[in-house]
Amino acid sequence: MGNLKAPEATKTYEKIYAVVRLIPVGQVATYGQVAELAGLGGKARLVGYALFRVELDQDVPWQRVVNAKGEISRSPARYGNDDYQQVLLQAEGIAFDAKDRIDLKKYLWRPAYPLFP
């Protein structure tokens, strides 16, 4: 315990989680894209920070958020959860190449704009 539950999250992060929850199965979004859709002005780092704090929340499909290169962002702070992310994405039908990269041209989420009126 000790982690925020998404519905109780503070406003800024709540918006990020709301966007992430809209990513369809079988597609991915980049951190920068989520930041922009959440109205954060492209501050991609905030999205990464927010997702770290909600990692254990089951309602947010954090696995569908990858970095701008189409790669899973690895970090020692995740203790292997990054590998699990790849497994989850593959289970949704997303393919990784030999360098563990996703073909963003194929899988990137293209939502209608604006997401939030």
Place this chain on the structure above:
DNA sequence: AAGTTGACTATTT
């Protein structure tokens, strides 16, 4: 209440 922390990205070496 102030310091620490952390899943990014565009640009430059």
Place this chain on the structure above:
DNA sequence: AAAATAGCCAACT
């Protein structure tokens, strides 16, 4: 192509 740099901000303790 890969590695280093600078700019960004909120939540948690």
